[in-house]
Amino acid sequence: MAEINKVAVIGAGVMGAGIAAHVANAGIPVVLLDIVAPAGAGPQSNGSNPNRNAIAEGAVAKMLKTDPAPFMSKAAAKLVTTGNIEDNLDLLADCDWIVEAVIERLDIKQSLYAKVDAVRKKGSVVSSNTSTIPLATLVEGLSDSFAEDFVITHFFNPPRYMRLLEVVGGAKTKAEALDAVSTFADHKLGKSVVRCKDRPGFIANRLGVYWLQAAVVEAFDAGLDIEDVDAIVGKPMGIPKTGVFGLLDLVGLDLMPHVNASLAAALPKDDPFHAMNRPLPMVEKMIADGYTGRKGKGGFYRVNRAKNKAKESVDLATGEYRATKRANVEAVKSMGRKLTRLLDHDSEHGRYAWRVLGQTLAYASALVGDAADEIESIDEAMRLGYNWKFGPFELIDQIGVDWLAAKLEASGMAVPAILKTASGKTFYRVENGTRQVLGMDGAYRDLVRPDGVVMLADIKLKSQPVLKNGSAALWDIGDGVACFEFTSKMNALDPDIMDLLTKSIRRVKKDFKALVVYNEGSNFSVGANLGLAIFAANIAAWTEIESLVAAGQQAYKALKYAPFPVVGAPSGMALGGGCEILLHCDAVQAHAETYMGLVEVGVGLLPGWGGCKEMLTRWASSGKLPKGPMPAVGKAFELISTATVAKSAAEAKEQLFLRPHDGITMNRYRLLADAKAKALSMVDGYQIPEPPVPLALPGPSGKVALEMAVAGFQRLGKATPHDGVVSGEVANVLSGGDTDVIKTVDEDALYDLEREAFMRLVRHPGTLARVEHMLLTGKPLRN
Structure with a gap:
């Protein structure tokens, strides 16, 4: 099967440009072409020297400003080469896949296909993004060699975020063409590929x-x-x-x-x-x-x-x-x-x-x-194409096949053949720990995952947890690897999770080779359980709160220095304490759509489980900043005090929430298998990491400099009074507290500074008001 190493997209409208951007997100060079721009179009045009590529160039420029962003990072845009279909069709000559995403008119598409066929290389796949014109009609009158390489690839808008890709082959389409596009879309673009028949609207x-x-x-x-x-x-x-x-x-x-x-x-x-x-x-x-x-x-x-x-x-x-x-x-x-x-x-x-x-x-x-x-x-098409939680046949199983058939009949509606076939049965069942599905013939068959896909949901059907409590579980996922799973509501972190994490570290040390921290929730973790915190604050249980902060620090530190590899595998939001646990893993294998950040200041707190310490030490040792005590302090302060959230795993690398050696998985279904493989690759010769080098931090003078910057924002109305209080505590931690540049501050001292600052903030009325407001409204309070 031919590999796809370069892609072209013809048509720089919203969909075509979005497809090109997502190919670039995968690290693949992509050509984006559109028609020649009319004279005077585009920022680089004038009457005598028109910019003929202005439409495609304008599409890329617009996407760099769009929110939600089509590009996972601004660097991805550099992989897009723009042009027009009159001057630049030669750019298609070395492309392995050419996507047509032009207006839904058969005559325009077929005229374009003839031009593409004349310049494309032999065996390159050509596809249309149409969902309204049958494939057989699209290739009618074109050469057999073109029809053999032609498929329909129907993306959903926006292409970066919608995981469904419907793929359709024709009577003449070669299996190699379908397989090449399907494999590339799965592994590189992160799509769940559903093969459809050549029927109107597909599925x-x-x-x-x-x-x-x-x-x-x-x-x-x-x-x-x-x-x-x-x-x-x-x-x-x-x-x-x-x-x-x-x-x-x-x-x-x-x-x-x-x-x-x-x-x-x-x-x-x-x-x-x-x-x-x-x-x-x-x-x-x-x-x-x-x-x-x-x-x-x-x-x-x-x-x-x-x-x-x-x-x-x-x-x-x-x-x-x-x-x-x-x-x-x-x-x-x-x-x-x-x-x-x-x-x-x-x-x-x-x-x-x-x-x-x-x-x-x-x-x-x-x-x-x-x-x-x-x-x-x-x-699958309805779950991923329309964001239904359950597909239609999963819904039918919930209400009952026979109940639905009887209700349809009583309502004077026809009962479809598949419902008659399924009479007395369900469409899905679990048999001997394996999920099965009913076929058109009335017989069940196993649901088989594609190669390289491991799902915790499948493992749960066949086994019991190694350890478990009300908020977390430890699972054996095979080959000597264990998986630590959050199971609390919204995967919010609480004392039970910290307790089981501590016990799991001991158990993995005894019985396993490596640990993966992973779950299949829509979000990895939204942070600490604020409800518990406000309850404890309302009854002035300050000792309990400090114990929780200390327990989190101790659990995360034990995770960091465990005698085995630990790999975090997040997807969706990894915020606050959910981000901090990942900062303490040996490595992270992140789903591309991971949104990481230390957002505690939004509720009037600061990262108390090592987040301040980890961001400071990462930036200090990164080599990305000028030398001296302030640059790393200033960068960590910027990220934490503004509650910066990386809007992709690629962006998280730029902000050092992820490190250069951390991996990115495009397909959500492949995340656990990739994380497990990363963990196993680290087993041989694994050594417990050395503590970070103690830092020379600026102390009170550095704190004052940061506070002055915040005061400037307050004068401009961009920061509130309580922002000043919280930022002051963040500044104190990152500056090293009562120190100066001739001394050094080690990891444990930074943990102590975090915990002390956290406790001062959690007692503050402004913080309590923020926490209560967030719990009631889901929105931050600007007090």
Whole structure:
């Protein structure tokens, strides 16, 4: 199978540019081409010397300013070579994969393919990002050699963050072409690749657009409030809290008519989608008036700046905005954990929930054998393409196959063949510790992970934890490697975790070769359990709080100097204490979408589990700063006092939350296997790390210099009074306390300074107000 070492993307619109950026995120050189810019376009143009590459160059420049960022680091942008399709098609000659992401017009695409075919190298893969034009139509009239190398690769927007990639091959497509793109997308781009049939909308958009349309149409028909609709078609069904109307605001109301029209044109006349694809005059008027969602003046929801930023919502009956109200849905309140109670609730809300979910699940069931033969592909497409917590067949298992079939029949709806096949069964089951899935033939087969994928969820099906308490567990993941897992709510760190970590270090020393710190939550850890801290503060249990700080320091220090390799494996947020545990690991294998930072100042505290000490010693020994006592102090102070959070693993390396030798895994599913391999690679010849060299720190004079800088921000209104208090304590720790440059401060002294400063802050009324506000609102208090 040919390797992909260089990529080209043709079409520098939002999607094409985003694909190019993500290829660059993987460290792969990429060419980005678009049409020749009109005269005068672009910052480097004038009437006599137009910048013909301005469209592609402008796309890269725009992405460097976009938030959320398409690039994982600004350095990645340097891997993008820009050009235009008239002057620079020769740049495709050494590309292994060429992605077309131009306008959805067959004539334009086929004209481009002919030009590409003339310059591409033999065996290079060409793909289209289309989701509306069948592959067979795209290659019609083109050479067999082109058709053999042609596939569809349907990315989801934004390409960096959406993990789903739908891949479609044609009748003539070579297996090598499909495998090359699929492997590259999996390992290098971090995508979960779902193979689809060449059917309109493939899987995710075929089902997702039907679901959205059903939810909106049924809401109009029932005359419901959109807040109630989003409360129903949201968390109760495992759908993001945006619900339906919030999601449409996010993606843009003006996009839906185009998507609906393309599906309607491509789907067979008997497809149930057509019954849902009704014109909605009120929505058409909103789009015409510029109410296209968050990118416009507002959508179904808006912030009315003329009314002191009041939050408003559209009334579906009148089309007028009114004050946003709190959802009040008895059917949701009374359902508990049983989805069937919501779907069976005798109310307009219950009947609405059934009409939307019943029709959606029936449609999903009808897609088996059409869009895909495997139900797990449909589930994966909806989990990753639309951020559903559960795929449709996982939802059916929750409510019961027979219950759904009976309810459909009672509602006068057809029961799809796969539901009849599954009668009396579930779609998924666990047999002898192995997860199995039902096939179209009615027989179960094992769900097999791809090579190089190890999931803790699978290990749990076949084993019991080595150690366990209410907040953490230690697992044997094979080959002499143990895995320490947080299991508390949001993986918040508490005394139970520190206690089990200490016991786990002793157990690993006795029975294992290495340790991985990892979990499969959406976030690695959001930090310490603030609820426990505020409870202890409210009863003045200062000794208990200091014991917790000391226990964390001792556990993390024991982890750092354990007689075996320790590898942290984070994904998602690793904040506060979650960042600090990673700072004490021998190495880190981070998922690319890891967001690390020491954010304690936001709640009026400072890193008390070695975070100040680790950032200071890292920057002091990095060789990246001028020599002397202040540069490292100043850099660590900047990162900690501003609660800086790296927005990717690549950015975390720039800020030294990660070190140069730490690894990055693009595919979330491959993280545990990569971390385990890294741990095993360190076993032979492993030596306990030497303590950091004691530092010559500036002492009170350094503290004063840092405090003066904060005072300047306070005068400008960029820092609050309590920011000054907290920053002063951070400055005291990083400056070494009562010392001067002729003395040195060792690791233990920095631990002591952290703990003492933490305790002074936790007693401060300003800090207690910040912690309480964060717990109540989820937002920082600017006091």
